[in-house]
Amino acid sequence: MKKIAIIGGGISGLTAAYRLHRLGVDCTLFEAGTRLGGIVETHREDGFVIECGPDSWVAEKPWARELAIELGLGDEIIPSNDHNRRTYVLQQGTLVPMPEHMRMIVPQGQAGIDSLLSSSLFSEEAKRAYLQEPTRAAELKEYAIAHAGEDESVAAFVARHFGQEVAEKLAAPLLSGVFGGSIHKLSVHAVMAPFVALEREYGSLIAGLAARQRSGASLFASLRGGLGGLIERMSAALPPASLRLHEAVTALTHTGNGWKVQAGHGQASFDTVLLATPPQQTSALLTSLLPGAAELLPRDSSSAIIIALAFREHFPLPSGFGFLVPEGSSESRLLAATFVDQKFAHRAPDQGRVLRAFFADEDLMDLPDSVLVRLGMNELTNILGHPLPEPAISLVRRWPASLPQYEVGHRERVAALEEQVASLSGLRLLGNAYHGVGLPDLVRQANEAAQWAASM
Ligand SMILES: Cc1cc2nc3c(=O)[nH]c(=O)nc-3n(C[C@H](O)[C@H](O)[C@H](O)COP(=O)(O)OP(=O)(O)OC[C@H]3O[C@@H](n4cnc5c(N)ncnc54)[C@H](O)[C@@H]3O)c2cc1C
Structure with missing residues (x-):
């Protein structure tokens, strides 16, 4: 049996591991953190469903939906509340x-x-x-x-x-x-x-x-219990011994007829490697193998800080999904906010509310959670024009360098990079640095990478 290593246990690496398992092929998944899912994480508490990363997928792309159905989550798929699909832009202190x-x-x-x-x-x-x-x-x-x-x-x-x-x-x-x-x-x-x-x-x-006008299908879809359901079901389907959590891969060596993967407790040999890490880590692991790779990977990735606030009391909000703040605005440090319980059903118990405030400012990354929550509350209060009640739950998630920037020439650079990678037999790159950052595209790429690895 061929030995396959997957490095990185976000939605990309985990989906590839799950797909290989479904194809009857074993693999070993190395994940640096203590949990699987990467940026995909759902917190459930007291009837609230709080997304700590992505909250939905674009409905017109089928691959995330197909995966959910395959995982037995078909009945859990919910549409966005498109009858209420208004988004605002902050302009001169007003939500337009x-x-x-x-x-x-x-x-x-x-x-x-x-x-x-x-x-x-x-x-x-x-x-x-x-x-x-x-x-x-x-x-x-x-x-x-x-x-x-x-x-x-x-x-x-x-x-x-x-x-x-x-x-x-x-x-x-x-x-x-x-x-x-x-x-x-x-x-x-x-x-x-x-x-x-x-x-x-x-x-x-x-x-x-x-x-090309299509039918009035909803724009986004999610899962009633949150997108974490995808992660939980895929993790549960995999043999526990194949999941190596808290084992960051520190070096990758090509031996001519295979690969050596250096992780936490030692080195192991593999025939094929799927590298599903963010671009900075991918660049570090490829430096000695493909010195030109760093130039071809996206050089910039933007960061996000999410402040999620769950309230037991109802209070007025403009009807709609949330608002955006124009880049470089002097009016607010926020990037955007989502009125979560208006965008999707089943996010808060009766009369409850959930808001998510987003910052993209690197300077805020090291501030303590309590300060970020206060900052988020203050910004929302200013923009909404009324004080907010004390949240029953507040969560902060920092996602540094999490969204690779697809700058002009991106597709050509990725094609050149993939050509170089193909010259090292038995290696494939996947993740959000190449052919799309959204969940459906990542699931599609992971499926393709798994099929490729299984057929090697
Ligand atoms: C705030 C935010 C909101 C978003 N909202 C949406 C949305 O609503 N809909 C949507 O479709 N998309 C959304 N996206 C995009 C989408 O969530 C991401 O593109 C996607 O989750 C990335 O998955 P990934 O597996 O490629 O990478 P990641 O989730 O970053 O996973 C990479 C994994 O690799 C691990 N790793 C790193 N280095 C090593 C190493 N050396 N050894 C082993 N493991 C390592 C990391 O710990 C991590 O778990 C959002 C992104 C952000 C940041």
Whole structure:
């Protein structure tokens, strides 16, 4: 039997281990921490379900849903409360609703256009740019064809369609809410590929989206008991002896016909290695094997601090999923906040509330939990305009360097890196540094990596 090592027990490494197990292949999973799941973690207490990392997956991508069903969690899948899917942007001290019926920056059908036109977020000039975009379809398509395959920043792409104001007021907070990065650096090919494809086919994004309009399925999905359910079910399915927790891998050596993995208590030999660590650790483990790898891995990763607050008392909130703070805002240190019990059902007991406040500021990382909770409460109080009751539960999670930045040229760098890795037989990279940061893409990549390892 071939020996396979997986390094890193986040959703990527754990899904690969689970998939190998389902294929009837044993493996050893090394995880530096004392628990599996990496950034995916659910805290359940007194009827509250509190996500400490991701809270949902994008419903239109099937792989996380398929995994949940395979794990017996099909009945647990819940949709986001899309009838209440409003998101706000903080602007001059006020929470201004983003236009509704939008697919990110693109209005969906007449309802989206109507919502844009009545929005106080945009100037008359920006509204005109939206109205004119479908009439510029031929010119936009011509540009797309002439520059096919050339990457550019999200800011440049959005501005070409809808102008600079839309890039700054809508794309910037939306993208920094998801990727924590600047639209001037993020690669449109890597983070908005479906829109690039729409542009190539239709020129106009508005016309393209209308042509492809789908049914009113919910935008996000989650699990009633939290996404930690995926981690718990996969962990339980694996033989306990295959899970090596608290064993950070410190060195990886290629022996010509296999691999030596140096972890906590010694060295072990393997035929195949799946490296599912974050890019900084991947870079360190590959330094002597592939000296050029560090240059090809994402160099920057943004950090997140989550302050989760659970309240027994009900209090008023603007209706919707939460709000975003524009990058570089002088009005608040927050990056965003989620009104958790309004976004999903089953998150709080009757009359209870759950809020999550996000900071991305590296300088806050070392502050004690109590100070971060107070800071989060103060920021929320200022923005919501009323004091909050004392939370029954408050949790702080720091996720340093957790979201790799897919900067312009990302896809080409990843292709070059994968070519180099392929030259070392029996090694494959997976995780959120390559082909998507969201859970469905990570599950898909982990499935593919497991199939590949099993077939070696
Ligand atoms: C705050 C936040 C909110 C998010 N929200 C969403 C969301 O709602 N929906 C969504 O789809 N995505 C979301 N994401 C993205 C998604 O959660 C992550 O991309 C994903 O969880 C990363 O999984 P991973 O397994 O690739 O990496 P990780 O979860 O980072 O796991 C890597 C693992 O490797 C281990 N490790 C590191 N070094 C070593 C070593 N030397 N030896 C052994 N083990 C090692 C680490 O301890 C860790 O457990 C969010 C991300 C963040 C940070």
